[in-house]
Amino acid sequence: MDRPDQTTHFGFRDVPLGEKQTLVNDVFHSVAQRYDLMNDLMSVGLHRAWKDVMITTLDPPKSDRPFALLDVAGGTGDISFRAAKAAGTGFHATVCDINSDMLAVGRERATRQHLDDRVSFVEGNAETLGFADRAFDAYTIAFGIRNVPQIELALREAYRVLKPGSRFLCLEFSTVDVPGLDKIYDLFSFKVIPPLGRAVTGDAESYQYLVESIRKFPRPSAFAEMIGAAGFARVKWQSLSGGIVALHSGWRL
Numbered sequence: 001m002d003r004p005d006q007t008t009h010f011g012f013r014d015v016p017l018g019e020k021q022t023l024v025n026d027v028f029h030s031v032a033q034r035y036d037l038m039n040d041l042m043s044v045g046l047h048r049a050w051k052d053v054m055i056t057t058l059d060p061p062k063s064d065r066p067f068a069l070l071d072v073a074g075g076t077g078d079i080s081f082r083a084a085k086a087a088g089t090g091f092h093a094t095v096c097d098i099n100s101d102m103l104a105v106g107r108e109r110a111t112r113q114h115l116d117d118r119v120s121f122v123e124g125n126a127e128t129l130g131f132a133d134r135a136f137d138a139y140t141i142a143f144g145i146r147n148v149p150q151i152e153l154a155l156r157e158a159y160r161v162l163k164p165g166s167r168f169l170c171l172e173f174s175t176v177d178v179p180g181l182d183k184i185y186d187l188f189s190f191k192v193i194p195p196l197g198r199a200v201t202g203d204a205e206s207y208q209y210l211v212e213s214i215r216k217f218p219r220p221s222a223f224a225e226m227i228g229a230a231g232f233a234r235v236k237w238q239s240l241s242g243g244i245v246a247l248h249s250g251w252r253l
């Protein structure tokens with residue numbers, strides 16, 4: 001049970017734990033229609049390469065062997081679409097996201113890409129997944145977990161819904177550790193991204209939150225410890241683009 005005095009952070013602001021999800025939901029309702037365009041602009045296209053690394057690591061079977069992926073905080077479906085295109089006919093992805101506007105954009109994209117029979121969309125909260133124990137062959141979460149108020153709960157749920165012998169993969173912004181790059185990255189994050197967000201979506205505040213939330217996310221070693229504490233084994237991570245992003249992995253054995 002949440003205690004009424006528990007707080008967390010929403011970007012750089014301290015907020016009551018129970019309020020964070022509402023604030024996060026407002027962000028993604030506001031940006032949903034322009035979310036994919038903004039991803040390309042903000043990351044100068046790099047998010048595509050980062051997502052490709054996640055799919056290569058996931059390595060879904062290319063055969064007709066059944067393989068069920070759960071893509072949590074899957075938003076407009078990018079990870080699931082990429083996985084479906086890399087996989088064989090036995091593949092099915094379930095995109096689970098708390099935000100109906102993000103899911104609506106995802107459903108339209110699935111139809112346009114003729115992937116609606118291989119990717120389905122379900123509204124749900126990462127902290128309390130509405131799926132049976134041991135139901136999935138893989139769990140992915142890309143740029144989602146830092147938005148979840150209680151990360152430990154989401155990790156425990158990930159463990160619960162995975163079959164033994166299957167994999168958890170998390171792609172998330174991380175800590176830039178290359179001297180020089182850190183200054184350029186800070187400048188770009190705080191001086192370019194919010195005004196860009198205002199120009200493209202009419203909403204600078206949501207993008208201010210996004211860059212602040214990246215700075216508040218645990219360092220990769222601390223996040224790896226949290227993944228281990230949820231029960232996962234063989235936990236490791238790979239830094240990408242000088243630490244802008246990290247791909248974390250763990251196995252339910």
Ligand SMILES: C[S@@+](CC[C@H](N)C(=O)[O-])C[C@H]1O[C@@H](n2cnc3c(N)ncnc32)[C@H](O)[C@@H]1O
Pocket residue numbers: 021024025028072073074075076077078079096097098099102124125126127141142143144147148149
């Ligand atoms: C930055 S987007 C990532 C979307 C997609 N995975 C991608 O890589 O493009 C973050 C997503 O997390 C979702 N989200 C935030 N809190 C959540 C929660 N508690 N449970 C499920 N999804 C959540 C948001 O609605 C949003 O769609």
